[in-house]
């Protein structure tokens with residue numbers, strides 16, 4: 001992992017972002033004048049009303065969609081397309097893995113694109129698999145694994161290239177509650193161990209408070225930042241203790257109130 005830039009320079013800067021989807025009838029303004037900074041090593045969750053522009057924000061930040069206006073800067077450099085410094089994990093793990101490639105080859109793919117030699121690809125893929133608790137699954141095929149395990153593979157593939165920022169778009173929305181809790185704890189463990197920066201999109205208010213060090217609450221579409229809350233809970237979190245903490249309940253209520261004031265709420 002490379003060192004962070006100068007202290008005054010955020011690792012990720014989203015500056016005056018605007019995204020309009022053209023349409024024959026009426027253009028859809030999904031994001032309008034949205035700005036925030038993320039410092040190196042932060043875990044920032046983004047939560048907001050349904051249809052509020054969360055996925056659009058992640059697609060623009062990751063360079064998959066061009067902004068209509070404004071810019072995204074990674075370490076001061078403009079992001080104008082997918083870059084190795086930004087890795088993305090989507091909700092649809094099933095569709096993001098190649099069924100005909102082994103788990104190890106799926107994980108090694110970003111390294112193949114960068115022409116990393118074969119032996120090093122295998123070694124680093126194996127390390128990434130170990131980091132997500134799948135050290136023994138390298139020779140399996142994705143379809144032989146459970147949904148939760150497939151999402152672990154997707155996370156391993158995202159971290160194998162040692163990105164500066166891990167972008168996650170509702171990554172656990174399609175798994176059962178117990179698997180989701182395990183994956184939440186896995187992502188926090190990886191974040192703490194690797195010192196990586198995480199921007200995590202979710203529609204789940206509890207999840208945003210449980211995971212984040214900061215929660216950005218979006219307005220309804222067109223999305224702007226409605227609130228930027230610091231989650232002053234201890235770094236050591238656990239599913240039972242943290243969620244029973246009075247401070248957790250207060251933060252959860254605060255985020256809920258902010259989103260309810262915007263419109264549709266899903267919990």
Ligand SMILES: Nc1ncnc2c1ncn2[C@@H]1O[C@H](COP(=O)(O)OP(=O)(O)OP(=O)(O)O)[C@@H](O)[C@H]1O
Nearest residue numbers: 021028030049050051052053054055056057203221
């Ligand atoms: N490709 C597209 N073309 C036109 N409009 C779009 C497109 N993608 C999204 N939109 C619109 O942009 C707005 C924001 O959508 P987006 O999917 O970013 O919100 P979201 O907060 O991720 O939604 P959800 O909570 O349902 O996942 C919505 O009004 C949506 O209908």
